[in-house]
Amino acid sequence: MRIDIISIFPGMFSGVFNESIIKRAREKGKVRIFTHDLRDYTSDKHRKVDDRPFGGGPGMVMQVEPIFKALAAVKKKIKGRCKVILLCPQGKKFDQACARRLSAEKNLIFICGHYEGVDERVREHLADEEISIGDYVLTGGELAAMVVTDSLVRLIPGVLGDKNSLNFESFEGNLLEYPQYSRPARFKSWAVPGVLVSGDHRKISAWRKAQALKRTGMRRPDLLKNKRNRKEQQ
Ligand SMILES: C[S@@+](CC[C@H](N)C(=O)[O-])C[C@H]1O[C@@H](n2cnc3c(N)ncnc32)[C@H](O)[C@@H]1O
Structure with missing residues (x-):
């Protein structure tokens, strides 16, 4: 480009x-x-x-x-x-x-x-x-x-090292991204959600999907409504 x-x-x-x-x-x-x-x-x-x-x-x-x-x-x-x-x-x-x-x-x-x-x-x-x-x-x-x-x-193919980082981020698919955490698993008394350190990838994926939906509903309900409207029009 x-x-x-x-x-x-x-x-x-x-x-x-x-x-x-x-x-x-x-x-x-x-x-x-x-x-x-x-x-x-x-x-x-x-x-x-x-x-x-x-x-x-x-x-x-x-x-x-x-x-x-x-x-x-x-x-x-x-x-x-x-x-x-x-x-x-x-x-x-x-x-x-x-x-x-x-x-x-x-x-x-x-x-x-x-x-x-x-x-x-x-x-x-x-x-x-x-x-x-x-x-x-x-x-x-x-x-x-x-x-x-x-x-x-950053959306041009090959610009970002890991193309998966684009698939799951905010506004792709009309959802905000799920919450992210990194090491350490506990800092002071603040622990990361247990499911993320469980190693169970199916559960992690379900948790992330639910969090993305919940977060979008709380912060940007307009995005969910737009998606529903588009589906209804299809
Ligand atoms: C001070 S602004 C002009 C605003 C204009 N008098 C009006 O009321 O619409 C000067 C320039 O800044 C740019 N600009 C200002 N706000 C912008 C925005 N929200 N998005 C994109 N460009 C913007 C545009 O190129 C614009 O011509």
């Missing part, structure tokens, strides 16, 4: 993309990530990429022209189809299903907005999708692009 990110702060990405699992995924050639400075695509002598909103109002709006030029230049470097995603608080809310869908794409381009947002013509004519990472407003799209990239890169 190839990911290109267009931003006015490309330097923000180096820490996150050069550590941990993303770093290893890049080293293994599972993902190639390129950041592009939007200011390289403006014709303004001060490298300005924003202007005042038509009709008045507070703040500045990111202009369509530099984004158009940046996209055209990035697309020239990409072989084949690519999906252009605008990070935007008004977009579709990002979730695990979306991460899974995007992890199967060959090429993704993220556009990070700033200020009051981007000229509406970017969504109308240049973006294939708009993604929001939640119902809150960030100062820019960079953190959102990092969140989306992180969650989809």
Whole structure:
């Protein structure tokens, strides 16, 4: 997979993309990530990429022209189809299903907005999708692009050492994950549930399933309801 990110702060990405699992995924050639400075695509002598909103109002709006030029230049470097995603608080809310869908794409381009947002013509004519990472407003799209990239890169086959860690984690199959414990079996007076140290794998599996259901029912009943709704619709 190839990911290109267009931003006015490309330097923000180096820490996150050069550590941990993303770093290893890049080293293994599972993902190639390129950041592009939007200011390289403006014709303004001060490298300005924003202007005042038509009709008045507070703040500045990111202009369509530099984004158009940046996209055209990035697309020239990409072989084949690519999906252009605008990070935007008004977009579709990002979730695990979306991460899974995007992890199967060959090429993704993220556009990070700033200020009051981007000229509406970017969504109308240049973006294939708009993604929001939640119902809150960030100062820019960079953190959102990092969140989306992180969650989809770990789903690319071969990125995680043990592919089973993906099968049982939260949101896969609409359940939260069961509680996890590690050594020691007793710390102070806090003991791990006996079944986990019993060695009986059938019982452990049944316990985990029951815990996942109970936990989801208590913390995220909406996930169970969504699953039931989907079943009823089938
Ligand atoms: C300050 S926000 C603009 C908010 C805009 N005025 C509005 O009310 O919808 C600037 C940029 O941050 C990014 N951003 C902010 N919140 C986001 C979110 N929840 N998800 C994804 N991107 C977000 C977008 O790229 C956006 O263009």
